[in-house]
Amino acid sequence: MTILEAKGLSRRFGGLQALVDVTFSVAKGEIVGVIGPNGAGKTTLFSTLVGLVRPNTGSVTLDGKNLSGLKPHKVASLGMTKTFQNVALFAESTVLENVLTAGLLHHGVEAARSEALKCLDRVGLKAVAQEQAGDLSFPERARVELARALCTGPKVLLLDEVMAALNPAEMSEIMRLIRSLRDDGVTLLVVEHHMRAIMNICDRIIVLNFGRLLADGTPAQIVGDPKVIEAYLGHPKEAVRR
Ligand SMILES: Nc1ncnc2c1ncn2[C@@H]1O[C@H](COP(=O)(O)OP(=O)(O)OP(=O)(O)O)[C@@H](O)[C@H]1O
Ligand SMILES: [Mg+2]
Known part of the structure:
Protein backbone atom coordinates (compact mmCIF):
# COMPACT_ATOMS: atom_id res chain seq x y z
CA MET A 1 0.00 0.00 0.00
CA MET A 80 4.73 13.06 8.69
CA THR A 81 7.65 14.90 10.23
CA LYS A 82 11.36 15.38 9.63
CA THR A 83 14.48 15.85 11.71
CA PHE A 84 16.72 18.84 11.06
CA GLN A 85 20.18 18.38 9.58
CA ASN A 86 21.33 21.38 11.63
CA VAL A 87 19.92 20.49 15.01
CA ALA A 88 18.62 23.53 16.90
CA LEU A 89 17.45 22.74 20.41
CA PHE A 90 16.31 25.12 23.13
CA ALA A 91 19.72 25.15 24.82
CA GLU A 92 18.44 26.62 28.10
CA SER A 93 15.65 24.06 28.44
CA THR A 94 16.02 20.50 29.65
CA VAL A 95 16.27 17.61 27.25
CA LEU A 96 12.84 16.46 28.42
CA GLU A 97 11.27 19.87 27.77
CA ASN A 98 12.74 19.94 24.28
CA VAL A 99 11.08 16.63 23.44
CA LEU A 100 7.88 17.29 25.37
CA THR A 101 6.96 20.28 23.16
CA ALA A 102 6.70 17.93 20.19
CA GLY A 103 4.35 15.68 22.19
CA LEU A 104 1.94 18.59 22.68
CA LEU A 105 0.87 18.12 19.06
CA HIS A 106 -1.35 15.21 20.12
CA HIS A 107 -1.37 15.29 23.93
CA GLY A 108 -1.91 17.45 27.00
CA VAL A 109 1.16 18.34 29.08
CA GLU A 110 1.18 15.29 31.36
CA ALA A 111 0.62 12.77 28.57
CA ALA A 112 3.21 14.61 26.45
CA ARG A 113 5.70 14.30 29.33
CA SER A 114 5.27 10.55 29.64
CA GLU A 115 5.37 10.16 25.85
CA ALA A 116 8.57 12.27 25.76
CA LEU A 117 10.19 10.04 28.40
CA LYS A 118 9.30 6.97 26.34
CA CYS A 119 10.85 8.53 23.24
CA LEU A 120 14.00 9.52 25.16
CA ASP A 121 14.24 5.98 26.49
CA ARG A 122 13.93 4.68 22.94
CA VAL A 123 16.91 6.73 21.75
CA GLY A 124 18.92 5.84 24.87
CA LEU A 125 18.81 9.28 26.50
CA LYS A 126 16.45 8.79 29.44
CA ALA A 127 19.33 9.24 31.87
CA VAL A 128 19.97 12.81 30.69
CA ALA A 129 16.29 13.86 30.53
CA GLN A 130 16.74 16.56 33.19
CA GLU A 131 20.00 17.97 31.84
CA GLN A 132 20.16 21.21 29.90
CA ALA A 133 20.06 20.51 26.18
CA GLY A 134 22.92 22.93 25.62
CA ASP A 135 25.23 20.77 27.74
CA LEU A 136 24.88 17.70 25.51
CA SER A 137 27.47 16.46 23.04
CA PHE A 138 26.75 16.80 19.32
CA PRO A 139 25.80 13.11 18.82
CA GLU A 140 23.50 13.32 21.86
CA ARG A 141 21.81 16.41 20.44
CA ALA A 142 21.16 14.53 17.22
CA ARG A 143 19.43 11.84 19.27
CA VAL A 144 17.31 14.42 21.07
CA GLU A 145 16.27 15.66 17.64
CA LEU A 146 15.29 12.11 16.77
CA ALA A 147 13.32 11.73 20.02
CA ARG A 148 11.56 15.01 19.28
CA ALA A 149 10.48 13.75 15.86
CA LEU A 150 9.34 10.44 17.37
CA CYS A 151 7.27 12.28 19.96
CA THR A 152 4.95 13.61 17.23
CA GLY A 153 3.90 9.97 16.65
N1 LIG B 1 16.53 28.37 1.38
C1 LIG B 1 17.38 28.33 0.36
N2 LIG B 1 17.67 29.45 -0.36
C2 LIG B 1 18.53 29.39 -1.40
N3 LIG B 1 19.14 28.26 -1.83
C3 LIG B 1 18.90 27.14 -1.15
C4 LIG B 1 18.02 27.10 -0.03
N4 LIG B 1 17.97 25.83 0.44
C5 LIG B 1 18.78 25.11 -0.34
N5 LIG B 1 19.36 25.90 -1.30
C6 LIG B 1 20.26 25.43 -2.36
O1 LIG B 1 19.61 24.34 -3.00
C7 LIG B 1 20.57 23.32 -3.34
C8 LIG B 1 20.14 22.03 -2.67
O2 LIG B 1 20.39 22.15 -1.27
P1 LIG B 1 20.05 21.00 -0.24
O3 LIG B 1 20.34 21.55 1.11
O4 LIG B 1 18.69 20.50 -0.50
O5 LIG B 1 21.12 19.89 -0.64
P2 LIG B 1 21.49 18.51 0.08
O6 LIG B 1 21.39 17.44 -0.96
O7 LIG B 1 20.70 18.37 1.32
O8 LIG B 1 23.04 18.73 0.42
P3 LIG B 1 23.94 18.19 1.68
O9 LIG B 1 24.33 16.78 1.35
O10 LIG B 1 25.11 19.11 1.67
O11 LIG B 1 23.11 18.32 2.92
C9 LIG B 1 21.93 23.83 -2.88
O12 LIG B 1 22.56 24.42 -3.99
C10 LIG B 1 21.57 24.86 -1.83
O13 LIG B 1 22.56 25.87 -1.73
MG1 LIG C 1 21.15 18.25 3.30
Whole structure:
Protein backbone atom coordinates (compact mmCIF):
# COMPACT_ATOMS: atom_id res chain seq x y z
CA MET A 1 0.00 0.00 0.00
CA THR A 2 1.35 3.42 -0.96
CA ILE A 3 1.62 5.80 2.00
CA LEU A 4 3.56 8.67 0.42
CA GLU A 5 3.52 9.96 -3.11
CA ALA A 6 5.52 12.86 -4.57
CA LYS A 7 4.50 13.91 -8.07
CA GLY A 8 6.48 16.27 -10.29
CA LEU A 9 8.03 18.25 -7.43
CA SER A 10 10.09 21.23 -8.54
CA ARG A 11 11.56 24.05 -6.48
CA ARG A 12 13.66 26.99 -7.57
CA PHE A 13 15.75 29.25 -5.32
CA GLY A 14 16.45 32.34 -7.43
CA GLY A 15 18.38 31.03 -10.43
CA LEU A 16 19.04 27.67 -8.83
CA GLN A 17 16.81 24.73 -9.62
CA ALA A 18 17.05 22.73 -6.35
CA LEU A 19 14.40 20.14 -7.32
CA VAL A 20 13.40 19.25 -10.87
CA ASP A 21 10.26 17.22 -11.54
CA VAL A 22 10.86 14.67 -8.77
CA THR A 23 8.35 11.81 -8.72
CA PHE A 24 8.42 8.74 -6.49
CA SER A 25 6.22 6.79 -4.12
CA VAL A 26 6.85 4.94 -0.89
CA ALA A 27 5.00 1.89 0.39
CA LYS A 28 3.89 1.63 4.01
CA GLY A 29 6.64 0.07 6.13
CA GLU A 30 9.42 0.68 3.63
CA ILE A 31 12.81 2.11 4.60
CA VAL A 32 13.90 4.29 1.68
CA GLY A 33 17.35 5.84 1.45
CA VAL A 34 17.84 9.19 -0.25
CA ILE A 35 21.39 9.76 -1.42
CA GLY A 36 23.28 12.12 -3.70
CA PRO A 37 26.16 14.60 -3.69
CA ASN A 38 26.22 17.70 -1.48
CA GLY A 39 23.72 20.22 -2.79
CA ALA A 40 21.76 17.59 -4.75
CA GLY A 41 18.48 18.66 -3.14
CA LYS A 42 17.98 16.00 -0.45
CA THR A 43 17.19 18.39 2.40
CA THR A 44 15.07 20.53 0.08
CA LEU A 45 13.11 17.41 -0.88
CA PHE A 46 12.41 16.61 2.78
CA SER A 47 11.49 20.24 3.51
CA THR A 48 9.08 20.21 0.58
CA LEU A 49 7.48 16.95 1.70
CA VAL A 50 6.69 18.33 5.17
CA GLY A 51 5.53 21.79 4.05
CA LEU A 52 8.53 23.85 5.21
CA VAL A 53 9.31 24.72 1.59
CA ARG A 54 6.58 25.25 -0.99
CA PRO A 55 7.15 23.51 -4.30
CA ASN A 56 6.83 25.64 -7.46
CA THR A 57 5.13 22.70 -9.11
CA GLY A 58 4.01 19.24 -8.08
CA SER A 59 2.16 17.67 -5.20
CA VAL A 60 2.63 15.50 -2.14
CA THR A 61 0.07 12.95 -0.99
CA LEU A 62 0.21 11.31 2.44
CA ASP A 63 -2.05 8.36 3.07
CA GLY A 64 -4.32 9.51 0.24
CA LYS A 65 -4.49 13.11 1.45
CA ASN A 66 -3.15 15.96 -0.68
CA LEU A 67 -0.81 18.09 1.47
CA SER A 68 -0.67 21.09 -0.88
CA GLY A 69 -0.54 24.38 1.04
CA LEU A 70 -0.51 22.76 4.48
CA LYS A 71 1.81 24.12 7.17
CA PRO A 72 4.43 21.82 8.77
CA HIS A 73 2.53 21.43 12.05
CA LYS A 74 -0.55 20.33 10.10
CA VAL A 75 1.52 17.85 8.09
CA ALA A 76 3.00 16.60 11.40
CA SER A 77 -0.45 16.15 12.88
CA LEU A 78 -1.39 14.14 9.78
CA GLY A 79 1.59 11.88 10.50
CA MET A 80 4.73 13.06 8.69
CA THR A 81 7.65 14.90 10.23
CA LYS A 82 11.36 15.38 9.63
CA THR A 83 14.48 15.85 11.71
CA PHE A 84 16.72 18.84 11.06
CA GLN A 85 20.18 18.38 9.58
CA ASN A 86 21.33 21.38 11.63
CA VAL A 87 19.92 20.49 15.01
CA ALA A 88 18.62 23.53 16.90
CA LEU A 89 17.45 22.74 20.41
CA PHE A 90 16.31 25.12 23.13
CA ALA A 91 19.72 25.15 24.82
CA GLU A 92 18.44 26.62 28.10
CA SER A 93 15.65 24.06 28.44
CA THR A 94 16.02 20.50 29.65
CA VAL A 95 16.27 17.61 27.25
CA LEU A 96 12.84 16.46 28.42
CA GLU A 97 11.27 19.87 27.77
CA ASN A 98 12.74 19.94 24.28
CA VAL A 99 11.08 16.63 23.44
CA LEU A 100 7.88 17.29 25.37
CA THR A 101 6.96 20.28 23.16
CA ALA A 102 6.70 17.93 20.19
CA GLY A 103 4.35 15.68 22.19
CA LEU A 104 1.94 18.59 22.68
CA LEU A 105 0.87 18.12 19.06
CA HIS A 106 -1.35 15.21 20.12
CA HIS A 107 -1.37 15.29 23.93
CA GLY A 108 -1.91 17.45 27.00
CA VAL A 109 1.16 18.34 29.08
CA GLU A 110 1.18 15.29 31.36
CA ALA A 111 0.62 12.77 28.57
CA ALA A 112 3.21 14.61 26.45
CA ARG A 113 5.70 14.30 29.33
CA SER A 114 5.27 10.55 29.64
CA GLU A 115 5.37 10.16 25.85
CA ALA A 116 8.57 12.27 25.76
CA LEU A 117 10.19 10.04 28.40
CA LYS A 118 9.30 6.97 26.34
CA CYS A 119 10.85 8.53 23.24
CA LEU A 120 14.00 9.52 25.16
CA ASP A 121 14.24 5.98 26.49
CA ARG A 122 13.93 4.68 22.94
CA VAL A 123 16.91 6.73 21.75
CA GLY A 124 18.92 5.84 24.87
CA LEU A 125 18.81 9.28 26.50
CA LYS A 126 16.45 8.79 29.44
CA ALA A 127 19.33 9.24 31.87
CA VAL A 128 19.97 12.81 30.69
CA ALA A 129 16.29 13.86 30.53
CA GLN A 130 16.74 16.56 33.19
CA GLU A 131 20.00 17.97 31.84
CA GLN A 132 20.16 21.21 29.90
CA ALA A 133 20.06 20.51 26.18
CA GLY A 134 22.92 22.93 25.62
CA ASP A 135 25.23 20.77 27.74
CA LEU A 136 24.88 17.70 25.51
CA SER A 137 27.47 16.46 23.04
CA PHE A 138 26.75 16.80 19.32
CA PRO A 139 25.80 13.11 18.82
CA GLU A 140 23.50 13.32 21.86
CA ARG A 141 21.81 16.41 20.44
CA ALA A 142 21.16 14.53 17.22
CA ARG A 143 19.43 11.84 19.27
CA VAL A 144 17.31 14.42 21.07
CA GLU A 145 16.27 15.66 17.64
CA LEU A 146 15.29 12.11 16.77
CA ALA A 147 13.32 11.73 20.02
CA ARG A 148 11.56 15.01 19.28
CA ALA A 149 10.48 13.75 15.86
CA LEU A 150 9.34 10.44 17.37
CA CYS A 151 7.27 12.28 19.96
CA THR A 152 4.95 13.61 17.23
CA GLY A 153 3.90 9.97 16.65
CA PRO A 154 4.83 9.87 12.95
CA LYS A 155 3.51 7.39 10.39
CA VAL A 156 6.22 8.61 8.02
CA LEU A 157 9.50 9.79 9.51
CA LEU A 158 12.14 11.64 7.49
CA LEU A 159 15.65 11.43 8.96
CA ASP A 160 18.15 13.96 7.62
CA GLU A 161 21.70 12.78 8.37
CA VAL A 162 21.00 11.65 11.92
CA MET A 163 24.13 9.49 11.82
CA ALA A 164 26.51 12.33 10.96
CA ALA A 165 29.40 12.46 13.47
CA LEU A 166 28.38 9.23 15.21
CA ASN A 167 30.94 6.54 15.95
CA PRO A 168 30.34 3.01 14.58
CA ALA A 169 28.74 1.75 17.81
CA GLU A 170 26.38 4.73 17.94
CA MET A 171 25.55 4.23 14.27
CA SER A 172 24.65 0.58 14.88
CA GLU A 173 22.41 1.73 17.72
CA ILE A 174 20.54 4.14 15.41
CA MET A 175 20.27 1.48 12.70
CA ARG A 176 18.72 -0.87 15.24
CA LEU A 177 16.30 1.86 16.23
CA ILE A 178 15.32 2.54 12.61
CA ARG A 179 14.55 -1.16 12.10
CA SER A 180 12.55 -1.35 15.31
CA LEU A 181 10.51 1.69 14.27
CA ARG A 182 9.74 -0.01 11.00
CA ASP A 183 8.69 -3.12 12.91
CA ASP A 184 6.24 -0.84 14.73
CA GLY A 185 4.74 0.17 11.38
CA VAL A 186 6.59 3.46 10.80
CA THR A 187 7.68 4.24 7.23
CA LEU A 188 11.12 5.85 7.00
CA LEU A 189 13.01 7.99 4.51
CA VAL A 190 16.66 8.34 5.39
CA VAL A 191 19.16 10.85 4.00
CA GLU A 192 22.64 9.65 4.82
CA HIS A 193 26.15 9.88 3.39
CA HIS A 194 27.32 6.74 5.21
CA MET A 195 26.91 4.23 2.42
CA ARG A 196 27.42 1.20 4.62
CA ALA A 197 24.51 2.24 6.82
CA ILE A 198 22.30 3.03 3.84
CA MET A 199 23.02 -0.28 2.10
CA ASN A 200 22.43 -2.09 5.36
CA ILE A 201 19.04 -0.71 6.38
CA CYS A 202 17.28 0.38 3.19
CA ASP A 203 14.83 -1.67 1.16
CA ARG A 204 15.12 0.84 -1.65
CA ILE A 205 17.25 3.85 -2.50
CA ILE A 206 16.50 6.94 -4.53
CA VAL A 207 19.36 9.01 -5.88
CA LEU A 208 19.21 12.75 -6.46
CA ASN A 209 21.68 14.67 -8.59
CA PHE A 210 21.36 18.39 -9.37
CA GLY A 211 17.77 18.21 -8.11
CA ARG A 212 16.78 15.41 -10.45
CA LEU A 213 15.86 11.83 -9.63
CA LEU A 214 18.81 9.95 -11.10
CA ALA A 215 17.88 6.42 -10.00
CA ASP A 216 15.36 4.51 -7.91
CA GLY A 217 16.03 0.88 -7.03
CA THR A 218 17.16 -1.77 -4.57
CA PRO A 219 20.56 -1.27 -2.90
CA ALA A 220 22.04 -3.88 -5.25
CA GLN A 221 20.66 -2.08 -8.32
CA ILE A 222 21.93 1.28 -7.05
CA VAL A 223 25.53 0.19 -6.32
CA GLY A 224 25.72 -1.39 -9.76
CA ASP A 225 24.23 1.57 -11.64
CA PRO A 226 26.91 3.29 -13.77
CA LYS A 227 25.01 6.63 -13.62
CA VAL A 228 25.08 6.55 -9.81
CA ILE A 229 28.73 5.54 -9.66
CA GLU A 230 29.62 8.37 -12.01
CA ALA A 231 27.59 11.01 -10.13
CA TYR A 232 28.14 9.95 -6.54
CA LEU A 233 29.59 6.63 -5.50
CA GLY A 234 32.75 7.03 -7.55
CA HIS A 235 33.50 10.30 -5.79
CA PRO A 236 36.73 9.90 -3.77
CA LYS A 237 35.14 11.30 -0.58
CA GLU A 238 32.33 8.74 -0.70
CA ALA A 239 34.79 5.95 -1.49
CA VAL A 240 36.63 6.80 1.73
CA ARG A 241 33.43 6.95 3.74
CA ARG A 242 32.48 3.49 2.55
N1 LIG B 1 16.53 28.37 1.38
C1 LIG B 1 17.38 28.33 0.36
N2 LIG B 1 17.67 29.45 -0.36
C2 LIG B 1 18.53 29.39 -1.40
N3 LIG B 1 19.14 28.26 -1.83
C3 LIG B 1 18.90 27.14 -1.15
C4 LIG B 1 18.02 27.10 -0.03
N4 LIG B 1 17.97 25.83 0.44
C5 LIG B 1 18.78 25.11 -0.34
N5 LIG B 1 19.36 25.90 -1.30
C6 LIG B 1 20.26 25.43 -2.36
O1 LIG B 1 19.61 24.34 -3.00
C7 LIG B 1 20.57 23.32 -3.34
C8 LIG B 1 20.14 22.03 -2.67
O2 LIG B 1 20.39 22.15 -1.27
P1 LIG B 1 20.05 21.00 -0.24
O3 LIG B 1 20.34 21.55 1.11
O4 LIG B 1 18.69 20.50 -0.50
O5 LIG B 1 21.12 19.89 -0.64
P2 LIG B 1 21.49 18.51 0.08
O6 LIG B 1 21.39 17.44 -0.96
O7 LIG B 1 20.70 18.37 1.32
O8 LIG B 1 23.04 18.73 0.42
P3 LIG B 1 23.94 18.19 1.68
O9 LIG B 1 24.33 16.78 1.35
O10 LIG B 1 25.11 19.11 1.67
O11 LIG B 1 23.11 18.32 2.92
C9 LIG B 1 21.93 23.83 -2.88
O12 LIG B 1 22.56 24.42 -3.99
C10 LIG B 1 21.57 24.86 -1.83
O13 LIG B 1 22.56 25.87 -1.73
MG1 LIG C 1 21.15 18.25 3.30
